Amino acid sequence: MNSLNKDIMRIAGFKSLTSVQSQVLEQINKNRDMIVRSATGTGKTHAFLFALCEKINFNVQETQALILAPTRELAMQIFEFSKDLRKVDESITIDLAIGGMDNSRLKRKIEKQPHILIATPGKMLDILSWNTLRVDTIKMLILDEMDMIFDYGFSEEINSIASRLLDSTQFLLFSATLPRSLEPFIKKYLNHPIEIHATEERMKPRIEFSLIHRKHWDLNEAVTEVLRSIEPLLAVVFANRKEEVSEIAQRLRENGFECLEIHGDISDRERKQTISRLRSGQVRYIVATDLAARGIDLPEISHVINANLPAHDISFFMHRAGRTGRSGREGYCITLVTDSDQNTISRIRNQNNVSFKFKRIQQHVIVDARPFFNFERRHRRLDPEIQAKLKRKNVKVKPRYKKKHKNEIEKLMRHKRREIIRDDIRRQKKERNKERQKSMQDL
Structure with missing residues (x-):
């Protein structure tokens, strides 16, 4: 850990690193992409802030880290956390880009090539269309709450942004879960990524x-x-x-x-x-x-x-x-x-x-309260009428008989299911009427 990160730990009041923070710092200088899974509240935001402080040369005024978050609130939150960096070194430039900001003012800030840019996917596409930000200097792309980014339908925006970066750009994906929907993106953009699955007993x-x-x-x-x-x-x-x-x-x-x-x-x-x-x-x-x-x-x-x-x-x-x-x-x-x-x-x-x-x-x-749901696995007992239809001797039958026989069983089962649903509706109506009567008596 470099001196900048030690100062950040002191200012932020960290006595020790969490599991996810220490594992990310261990691996960051291997220059490999990372997939980091860690539960909410285990210190993921500081994990990637510590990581980029190890990689960025703050003596050079160019954009070297891009952090994307799925919502404005989350982007604003990361921006608040990142202010610890400026408390250590006021020369570090960090900008926030989210919807609703004045574009002319934001353009002027982006033209200065901030060291770190924190943005939402849609706003980042706007910035790229202005041709004011140099993307060839970006060393790290950090995607926070990656599963949420895809859940909210930002996959096209993220693909468009990622495709404009250099092949040497280091990708860091942070997520609480890793759904299958992320696999195509991971295969396309990440090269033999290091996977970190951090658990933290005291932070659970x-x-x-x-x-x-x-x-x-x-x-x-x-x-x-x-x-x-x-x-x-x-x-x-x-x-x-x-x-x-x-x-x-x-x-x-x-x-x-x-x-x-x-x-x-x-x-x-x-x-x-x-x-x-x-x-x-x-x-x-x-x-x-x-x-x-x-x-x-x-x-x-x-x-x-x-x-x-x-x-x-x-x-x-x-x-x-x-x-x-x-x-x-x-x-x-x-x-x-x-x-x-x-x-x-x-x-x-x-x-x-x-x-x-x-x-x-x-x-x-x-x-x-008494349990009102039954979570025990129930073994379905077949209706006797359906059982009788199923129990037939293994003999030769006429063409299409098997299909006809199967359709009869399915029809019978549908009928039985409808009866069960109707009985359940009647039962619920009775219960609601009883509750209503009881509540009227209590008034």
């Missing part, structure tokens, strides 16, 4: 996962009831659609909860004001879409509340949960569910080795 999140059945509550009522039952340091409520975010936020304000909204429709000015208010500790409640799932790094988040399960990709469940329990702290992830969520919860449980606790709300207190 300690999250308690709870399920609360919504029962007769609608989405807005359920979220309000949960927030009435907890005392968070800072709570983030996640919903799938921006319309849901606005409705939940409105209901919370009506019930005396001061909260902020984060979704695709808020302006850049509002985004900056939101982040500023959050960092100053003025607000304890955020309602957000998945756009913010990995776009905000606030270690104070004590509670994550899922108003509903991610609709587009269940892997976002863990991304949401990863907002709390950062750097070894305790955190709580509370998920509101309905009967139809059992299969999705079962998949999350099996894929991520998550242990869920069943809870309910009683007089504004979250207490243990």
